[in-house]
Amino acid sequence: MTCYRIDESGYTGFDLINADQRFQGASAIAIENDEAARLIREHFPRLQAGELKYRSLSRRPGNHERLLRLLRDIHKDFECVTYVCDKRYLLTLMLVDYAVEPFYYERGHDLYVDGRTYAMASLLYTAGPTFFGHEGFGELLTAFQLAVKEKSPLSRIRLVSAAKNIDWRQLEEILGPVAMACPDCWQAIATPGVNTDAAWIVLQSLISRMEAMSEEPYRVEHDQSKNLVAYNALIKKFIGHHDEIEFQTTEVASLKFPLKLTEVIQVDSKLSPAVQLADIMIGAAIEGASMMAGLRSGGLDPEEVYSIYSDDQFIHMSPMIDFEENRRFRKGSRSSEMIDYFSRHFFD
Template sequence: MQRVVLAQHKCVTYVCDKRYLLLLMFLDYAVEPFYYERGLDFYDDGQNYSLASLLYTVGPTLLGKQAFDALLAAFQRAVKEKSQDALHELVLAARRLKWRELPEALGPLAQASPECLSAIATPGVTTDVALVVLQSLISRMEVMADGAYRVEHDQSKNLLTYHALLQRYIDHEQEVEFKQTQIASIKFPLKLSSVTQVDSKASPAVQVADVMIGAAIEAANGLTSLRTPLLDPKAVMSLYAEDQFIHMVPSIDFAEQKRFRQGTQAGQVIDYIASNFHR
C-alpha cells in the first residue's frame, strides 16, 4: 500500500524530533529576545537551527545530562505556569549548568535577561509544537498543490485548538511571500481552501495517512537503532522520492545548514504572523 500511495499520489511525510523542537522553542523564548533587544537578527541564515543542533548533540555531555534535562524541564514548567517561582527556578537551573561553555545559548537566562523572562511569561506562549509542524506541512503542500485543496485531520485536541487561527490563514487575502529555506517559502493568499476535523474511523484518507506515518516512524526508529524494526528501514525509505519526505532533526553540518537557510526571512515571518493572525 505504501508503495502504491507514494508512486501514484501527491503526498509528503514529515518526521520531527520532539526534543530538537523543544530546543528550538527554548531558543525562541529564552535566548532570541535578548539578541532582538540589542538589534541582532538571531535567525539570520538559520543560525538558531545550528545552535539548537549543537545543544542537542553536545549539551548532555558538555553540560551534564541531568542538569541539562533539568533545564529543559524547568523551561517547560516556566512556560506552562508563568509564575515568578517557576521563572526563578529556570534561572537557577541555567546557573547550575556550566553555562559559560555555551554563553551564546545559556548566557541570557543565566543572567536573568528581563526580555527572555518576559517572553516566557507572555500569555499564549506554549511549548506545543502542533502549530509549528502544521505550518511547515502547509508550506510544503502549497508547493505541491496545483490549485485549491482542503485538509482533513483526525480529532486531535491540539489541532482543534488552532482551527480559528488556520481559518484566519485561509481568509487572509493580502499578497505577501517570505523565504524560509532554499526550497520552501510561505505565500499568502494560500491555495488551502478549508481545514476540517473528522472521525478517523469514517475517513479512509486519514486511515491511510496513519499507516504511512506509522511506517515512516518505524523506519526512523530502526535507522537510529532506537528499537529493532518490524520493517527493513532502508527498503521503506527507498520508496520515497526526494520531495516526499521532509524532516526537522538536528544536524551538525553547520556549513550545509547555513547554505540551506541562507537569506531566510524567519524573523519577518514571525513578526508578520504575530501582527496579522494572533489576536
C-alpha cells in the same frame, strides 16, 4: 477540487519532552476514497478490522512486506508529503528563540540571519548532554518548557537556577543570557500566546508543501480525533487569513498568504479509506524515526521506509551539525519576521 487527507502522530500539546513520544509529525495525501479503498483491498485483501491502522498492522512481521509495497505505491502514484520533527530538538530551538535570541537582538545582532538560531540549537542539542550531563540538560529543557507554560516568577527562578546549576560557561554564548536572567528574554517567554505546542510548526511545513503541489484551490479532510482539534483550529485560522504576504523559510520552502487551501473538514476515519492511508504514512515515518533513535524495535526496516521517499515527499526537523550546510540551506530566510507575524495574527 483536489482534497488532501491528513493524519498526525505524536502530538502531546505543550509537552515536548514526553519520553514515550519523541517524534511528532503529520502526512498528507491527495487521493479519492474509492482509489484508496482499491489500494487497501489490493494489499490487504483479508483485512478483518473495520479500519486500516498502522500500529496494529506493524506489530505482525507478516504484514511488513505488504505495508512496504503499499507505501511504495502511494509515493509512486500520488501527490503526498510527510513531516517529522524531533520534539526535544524543537524545544531546544524554542529555548534559543525565546530565552537567548532577544539578548542578541537588543545588542544589534540578528540570530535569525541564515539560520543561526538553528545552528545554535543544533550545537546545544548535540553537545548539551555531554557538557552538562543528561540530567542537567534535561532539567534545563524541563524548566524552560514550564516557564513558557506558567510564565510565573517561580518558573523564572527555576529556569535561571537550571542554567546556573550546570557548567553553562562551556557554552557561554548560548546559555549566558539564561544564566544571567536577561530581562528581554524573560519578556519574550512571558508574552501571551507564546507556547511550546508544536502543532503550528508541523502544519506550517505540511501546508507549505501542499501549497507548492497545488496549482488550484484545494481542501483538507482529517480524522475527528482529539489530537487533531488543535490542528483543525489552526488550519481554520490560516484559511481565514487574507493578508498578502510571503515568507521564505529555506532554499526550497516558502509560505504565502492568502492560501490556496479553502476548506477543512473533520471526518470519521473508519468511513475514509483515504485518511487511513495518511495514518499508514505517518505511522511508518514516526516508527522509523523511533527505531533509528534506538527507542523502538520490531517494526519496518527504517532504511527501507526512508528509501521510498523522493526529495520533495519528506520534510524533517532535526539537528544539523554541518553548520556551513545549515547556513546555505537557510540563507535569506525570514524566520524572525514569520515568528513575529504568526504571534500577532494566529496566537491568542
